Amino acid sequence: MPEFKNLGLDGVVEVVPDRFGDDRGFFSETYNARLWKEGGIAVDFVQDNFSLSRDVGTVRGLHFQTPSHAQAKLVRVTRGRVFDVAVDIRKGSPDFGKWVGVELSAEKWNQLFVPAGFAHGFVTLEADTEMAYKVSAFYSKEHDRAIRFDDPELGIDWPLAPGKAVLSSKDAAAGPLSEMETGFVYQADRSE
């Protein structure tokens, strides 16, 4: 049975799937709808994504899609290592603007579940890091948003030397959360 660990920010869960090793290597179910639902990850995923980041210090994020196309994400590293971050961006949430970070790596074989209503991003800790992840809504360029990763009001403690982030032009131009209407509103019963 996979291990599910609540990271202390409403619904953000670290998952460690089982690995079955033998002389050839190992086998792992990296997603199983029944088991992951038993672990509290009760969303249906519709799209698989993959990204390769060549340089250490590559930052992708903080991203989210606005509510009509909100995405929950199940992210994992198939090669290399990242510091992965989820930020609560639900207006009215007692944890609004709070973040949690966890190291994901091929070696640890761990995953992070990021619910809808949270922004997501990571910084790579090794060269040629691969990220494979599932999302619960299709990509929509029109609903895709970015919050600057080093937003001083979020105060995310990135393991990254100042000025060393490798960023897309979109992420380099991103503004702070305070200047953004994310559209997400906190619901105490997390019915969404």
Ligand SMILES: Cc1cn([C@H]2C[C@H](O)[C@@H](COP(=O)(O)OP(=O)(O)O[C@H]3O[C@H](C)C(=O)[C@H](O)[C@H]3O)O2)c(=O)[nH]c1=O
């Ligand atoms: C996300 C996405 C992108 N694209 C296209 C759009 C661009 O032409 C190209 C690169 O997109 P972007 O620079 O947004 O990719 P990332 O910076 O890796 O964005 C992702 O990184 C952070 C960590 C996330 O959590 C999201 O999954 C996602 O926003 O792929 C698609 O065709 N489909 C998609 O689902």
